[in-house]
Amino acid sequence: MTGKNVIVIGSGFSGISAATSLADKGYKVTVLEKNSTPGGRARSFTEQGFTFDMGPSWYWMPDVFESYFQKFGKSTADYYNLVRLDPSYTVIFGEDDFVDVPASLDELKALFEKWEPGSAHQLDRFLEQAAYKYEVGINQLVYKPGRSVTEFMNLRLLLDVLRMDVFQSFHKHIRRFFSHPKIIKLMEFPILFLGALPENTPALYSLMNYADISLGTWYPMGGMHKIIEGMVQLAEEKGVVFNYNQDVQEIKVEQGNAKTIVTTSDIYEADVIVASADYHHVEKNLLAAQYQSYSEEYWDTRVMAPSSLIFYLGINKRLQNLRHHNLFFDEDFGPHANEIYTNPKWPAKPLFYVSAPSVTDPSVAPDGCENLFILIPVAPGLNDTDEVREQYYDLVMERLEKLTNQEIRPFVTYKRSYAHNDFIHDYNAFKGNAYGLANTLLQTALLKPSLKSKKVHNLFYTGQLTVPGPGVPPSLISGQVVATEVEKEFRSPVLV
Numbered sequence: 394m395t396g397k398n399v400i401v402i403g404s405g406f407s408g409i410s411a412a413t414s415l416a417d418k419g420y421k422v423t424v425l426e427k428n429s430t431p432g433g434r435a436r437s438f439t440e441q442g443f444t445f446d447m448g449p450s451w452y453w454m455p456d457v458f459e460s461y462f463q464k465f466g467k468s469t470a471d472y473y474n475l476v477r478l479d480p481s482y483t484v485i486f487g488e489d490d491f492v493d494v495p496a497s498l499d500e501l502k503a504l505f506e507k508w509e510p511g512s513a514h515q516l517d518r519f520l521e522q523a524a525y526k527y528e529v530g531i532n533q534l535v536y537k538p539g540r541s542v543t544e545f546m547n548l549r550l551l552l553d554v555l556r557m558d559v560f561q562s563f564h565k566h567i568r569r570f571f572s573h574p575k576i577i578k579l580m581e582f583p584i585l586f587l588g589a590l591p592e593n594t595p596a597l598y599s600l601m602n603y604a605d606i607s608l609g610t611w612y613p614m615g616g617m618h619k620i621i622e623g624m625v626q627l628a629e630e631k632g633v634v635f636n637y638n639q640d641v642q643e644i645k646v647e648q649g650n651a652k653t654i655v656t657t658s659d660i661y662e663a664d665v666i667v668a669s670a671d672y673h674h675v676e677k678n679l680l681a682a683q684y685q686s687y688s689e690e691y692w693d694t695r696v697m698a699p700s701s702l703i704f705y706l707g708i709n710k711r712l713q714n715l716r717h718h719n720l721f722f723d724e725d726f727g728p729h730a731n732e733i734y735t736n737p738k739w740p741a742k743p744l745f746y747v748s749a750p751s752v753t754d755p756s757v758a759p760d761g762c763e764n765l766f767i768l769i770p771v772a773p774g775l776n777d778t779d780e781v782r783e784q785y786y787d788l789v790m791e792r793l794e795k796l797t798n799q800e801i802r803p804f805v806t807y808k809r810s811y812a813h814n815d816f817i818h819d820y821n822a823f824k825g826n827a828y829g830l831a832n833t834l835l836q837t838a839l840l841k842p843s844l845k846s847k848k849v850h851n852l853f854y855t856g857q858l859t860v861p862g863p864g865v866p867p868s869l870i871s872g873q874v875v876a877t878e879v880e881k882e883f884r885s886p887v888l889v
Contacts, residue, residue, distance in 0.1 A: 399667060437616055443762070519599065520606060523600055560834070583602055643679055696831040699771060
């Protein structure tokens with residue numbers, strides 16, 4: 394089987410998705426990965442018998458993953474075993490105020506009704522609208538390449554867009570249905586994944602609540618990296634070649650076409666390049682100035698999603714009062730949000746998230762031990778030092794121990810931190826961001842950085858700095874979208 398030679402830079406979800414989709418269309422595809430293992434932010438590592446997912450830990454929108462594998466005649470079950478979590482997650486509002494969010498809709502409605510009479514009916518109304526937004530948004534809009542306004546000129550699609558509250562904020566939308574502060578916190582929580590305040594996020598994204606409540610929270614046994622392992626296996630079955638430890642240094646352009654990619658150890662010829670690496674890094678560091686589509690001023694005005702301070706901990710005992718997913722909302726989100734989005738600084742009283750996958754999956758920790766992943770969302774571009782990391786480790790662990798009523802720090806046998814400097818070193822992440830661009834109204838669809846270079850004819854982009862946006866399912870879709878655009882312009886018939 395022969396075809397045009399495609400080089401994909403980066404082996405995160407979007408890169409593998411693009412590579413597999415193009416190989417399936419008859420292209421000869423090589424993936425160049427800077428690190429020694431695939432997955433990008435979804436890499437994993439093992440130490441002292443603990444297996445840690447380095448980044449994504451939430452498995453939402455199972456239909457998007459299933460649809461991806463089915464496009465190649467496969468199923469997720471061919472590569473990993475999914476289990477649905479029940480409760481989906483736990484929210485800690487304060488001491489002795491833990492709320493398990495049940496997987497059952499009826500049980501969730503009963504919980505809401507206890508807090509706010511009439512809210513069960515309101516939840517039904519809310520979810521009916523959210524289901525419509527999910528159907529149109531996830532199955533139609535996110536597959537639009539965002540290259541021309543004509544993509545949205547279909548009359549029915551225009552009506553759909555108007556019905557989806559694109560011009561209303563999520564903050565206002567949610568308060569049309571509910572007033573109890575705990576319900577509002579639960580319903581606004583998924584927006585944190587989109588990297589913007591509810592006040593600045595279109596109400597369209599109530600589709601995330603539908604994904605949370607109606608489609609459920611799942612977990613691939615063995616860890617989130619099992620998805621990457623399955624995707625790599627499928628890609629290799631399609632003929633994709635993965636070359637690791639290939640740090641791209643330069644993209645050489647001749648007469649408006651990218652011709653060669655120079656890495657630290659080799660030179661690759663390309664007919665088409667798909668950059669799944671950080672968009673800003675590719676433009677500013679790999680391309681000569683005359684081939685860059687966006688100015689530095691443009692990038693500096695982009696609203697970035699948060700970065701993260703992460704701790705990977707191995708604990709030599711089993712812990713009490715923790716579920717698989719735990720959201721610590723014991724402090725007011727307002728000041729923390731201000732310190733992320735409005736006046737960027739290290740937060741005084743941060744909210745944080747704890748994943749304890751060993752609660753569900755004994756394979757990720759030695760017998761009798763616990764695997765913890767602790768994440769604090771923080772502003773991008775902060776000064777990241779070891780001293781600051783230690784300060785926040787002590788702050789968060791003190792609260793974690795107090796709220797769960799147990800000692801933890803004396804039993805930590807493995808500890809690793811990860812923040813801005815690591816995101817920059819490992820992924821060349823712009824300002825050390827963790828999630829890409831925030832999904833604000835002015836950074837949606839056509840208003841995102843284009844998936845195709847404006848200056849280089851055969852250079853395309855995929856991932857969370859272009860369409861459709863941040864998150865694992867959108868990144869998976871992004872790779873498929875860019876593969877379709879490449880195929881439109883560089884059709885490569887399969888020859889046997």
